[in-house]
Amino acid sequence: xxxxxxxxxxxxxxxxxxxxxxxxxxxxxxxxxxxxxxxxxxxxxxxxxxxxxxxxxxxxxxxxxxxxxxxxxxxxxxxxxxxxxxxxxxxxxxxxxxxxxxxxxxxxxxxxxxxxxxxxxxxxxxxxxxxxxxxxxxxxxxxxxxxxxxxxxxxxxxxxxxxxxxxxxxxxxxxxxxxxxxxxxxxxxxxxxxxxxxxxxxxxxxxxxxxxxxxxxxxxxxxxxxxxxxxxxxxxxxxxxxxxxxxxxxxxxxxxxxxxxxxxxxxxxxxxxxxxxxxxxxxxxxxxxxxxxxxxxxxxxxxxxxxxxxxxxxxxxxxxxxxxxxxxxxxxxxxxxxxxxxxxxxxxxxxxxxxxxxxxxxxxxxxxxxxxxxxxxxxxxxxxxxxxxxxxxxxxxxxxxxxxxxxxxxxxxxxxxxxxxxxxxxxxxxxxxxxxxxxxxxxxxxxxxxxxxxxxxxxxxxxxxxxxxxxxxxxxxxxxxxxxxxxxxxxxxxxxxxxxxxxxxxxxxxxxxxxxxxxxxxxxxxx
Numbered sequence: 078x079x080x081x082x083x084x085x086x087x088x089x090x091x092x093x094x095x096x097x098x099x100x101x102x103x104x105x106x107x108x109x110x111x112x113x114x115x116x117x118x119x120x121x122x123x124x125x126x127x128x129x130x131x132x133x134x135x136x137x138x139x140x141x142x143x144x145x146x147x148x149x150x151x152x153x154x155x156x157x158x159x160x161x162x163x164x165x166x167x168x169x170x171x172x173x174x175x176x177x178x179x180x181x182x183x184x185x186x187x188x189x190x191x192x193x194x195x196x197x198x199x200x201x202x203x204x205x206x207x208x209x210x211x212x213x214x215x216x217x218x219x220x221x222x223x224x225x226x227x228x229x230x231x232x233x234x235x236x237x238x239x240x241x242x243x244x245x246x247x248x249x250x251x252x253x254x255x256x257x258x259x260x261x262x263x264x265x266x267x268x269x270x271x272x273x274x275x276x277x278x279x280x281x282x283x284x285x286x287x288x289x290x291x292x293x294x295x296x297x298x299x300x301x302x303x304x305x306x307x308x309x310x311x312x313x314x315x316x317x318x319x320x321x322x323x324x325x326x327x328x329x330x331x332x333x334x335x336x337x338x339x340x341x342x343x344x345x346x347x348x349x350x351x352x353x354x355x356x357x358x359x360x361x362x363x364x365x366x367x368x369x370x371x372x373x374x375x376x377x378x379x380x381x382x383x384x385x386x387x388x389x390x391x392x393x394x395x396x397x398x399x400x401x402x403x404x405x406x407x408x409x410x411x412x413x414x415x416x417x418x419x420x421x422x423x424x425x426x427x428x429x430x431x432x433x434x435x436x437x438x439x440x441x442x443x444x445x446x447x448x449x450x451x452x453x454x455x456x457x458x459x460x461x462x463x464x465x466x467x468x469x470x471x472x473x474x475x476x477x478x479x480x481x482x483x484x485x486x487x488x489x490x491x492x493x494x495x496x497x498x499x500x501x502x503x504x505x506x507x508x509x510x511x512x513x514x515x516x517x518x519x520x521x522x523x524x525x526x527x528x529x530x531x532x533x534x535x536x537x538x539x540x541x542x543x544x545x546x547x548x549x550x551x552x553x554x555x556x557x558x559x560x561x562x563x564x565x566x567x568x569x570x571x572x573x574x575x576x577x578x579x580x581x582x583x584x585x586x587x588x589x590x591x592x593x594x595x596x597x598x599x600x601x602x603x604x
């Protein structure tokens with residue numbers, strides 16, 4: 078199969094290195110999956126993992142031989158019943174494909190008894206057709222004439238690919254196929270009700286987050302706004318189970334090139350650093366930040382007219398701002414405190430109110446009559462403002478490089494709105510954690526996470542880390558508006574998931590790890 082040539086070569090190399098034969102059972106050992114051995118159709122029970130593998134083999138035969146099955150799966154996945162490209166087998170099995178039900182077709186490649194055992198063993202049995210934007214792999218462009226679409230089972234160390242009932246090859250953990258696949262797993266987004274004999278009684282979709290931490294109001298961006306480094310880090314590390322593919326380990330890749338497969342040591346990438354890419358400002362902060370009024374030189378922007386009217390001609394957006402607002406900008410000070418410097422790195426950016434918020438004017442229009450002209454009236458109320466996402470790329474608010482031989486695992490960001498008044502100095506003390514020489518030496522980092530035992534731990538480990546405190550001196554004005562301080566941890570993810578906002582395959586955004594002071598939210602990206 079030509080499109081699998083590279084991966085077949087990889088599998089062959091692994092076979093040679095392991096001394097295994099090319100027989101299916103031996104290849105499964107190379108693929109880190111020894112569960113898929115042949116099973117008799119009349120066995121009374123199966124464990125869950127064996128049932129998933131057996132189902133993958135059965136489905137792969139149907140997928141290889143029947144285009145109508147491939148089309149059926151594509152259409153069902155496109156329904157996105159749980160906002161993902163999942164097909165819940167229990168709901169799909171009685172649907173008609175051609176002249177038979179989906180289950181009847183699978184039974185032709187197995188037996189009714191075996192299918193019943195599989196169904197009892199995996200009540201939330203799921204078929205998932207992943208979309209991989211990095212390679213332009215989407216449901217829309219899935220080619221149903223392709224007889225070699227593999228059915229996949231994911232194991233601890235890799236993905237086993239089945240074609241026409243046989244284990245064809247495996248892809249090591251962390252590698253992404255650049256072609257369409259059909260993945261067999263469990264659907265944890267639904268609850269299944271079963272009778273005492275484990276037969277199906279119905280499903281209930283859970284209240285789930287669509288692949289992201291949306292309850293924390295993640296700042297979102299498009300693929301074009303991510304660097305390739307961030308994008309690769311997310312697709313390599315997006316797990317939620319604390320394993321070696323955990324999303325918490327993304328910066329191990331960003332800065333040191335470490336992956337689940339290349340996890341022994343990595344070299345610091347001198348060309349990469351991070352910056353504060355986006356911010357959002359809570360509209361309620363208007364009442365806090367617009368407090369310096371009446372100073373001839375240093376007024377905060379504020380509303381000077383709550384209502385404006387004009388006859389005959391409507392207002393433009395620019396005219397409304399000029400009529401309702403005073404001139405000026407808010408000055409935001411960002412201070413990044415790191416172990417390698419005794420003073421924070423300070424950046425100041427100036428932003429207009431219309432950059433921060435949608436004003437959501439109340440507009441009233443009075444029609445003209447024989448006795449009066451038409452009239453346009455706008456009113457503005459800060460309580461009705463809604464936040465905007467502000468892109469800060471042009472301001473280059475550097476977060477710096479994360480060289481763990483020089484820096485702690487923590488950096489602190491303090492944000493304030495600057496008001497002109499008497500200045501003074503203040504000191505703050507932060508707790509910080511450094512890695513010892515068993516984990517980092519010069520530009521070399523040894524292993525994922527902080528645990529040298531091989532676990533991808535991101536927790537404090539006394540054998541590999543050391544706690545310290547550091548005091549920083551900051552300059553302040555007496556009337557500055559303090560907007561909060563946030564700790565950013567090396568083992569925070571950068572990209573936490575995706576959010577689909579319509580049924581169109583390409584209509585989704587990437588959700589970034591979002592830090593929130595209670596007033597200002599921000600997100601970081603690599604460059």
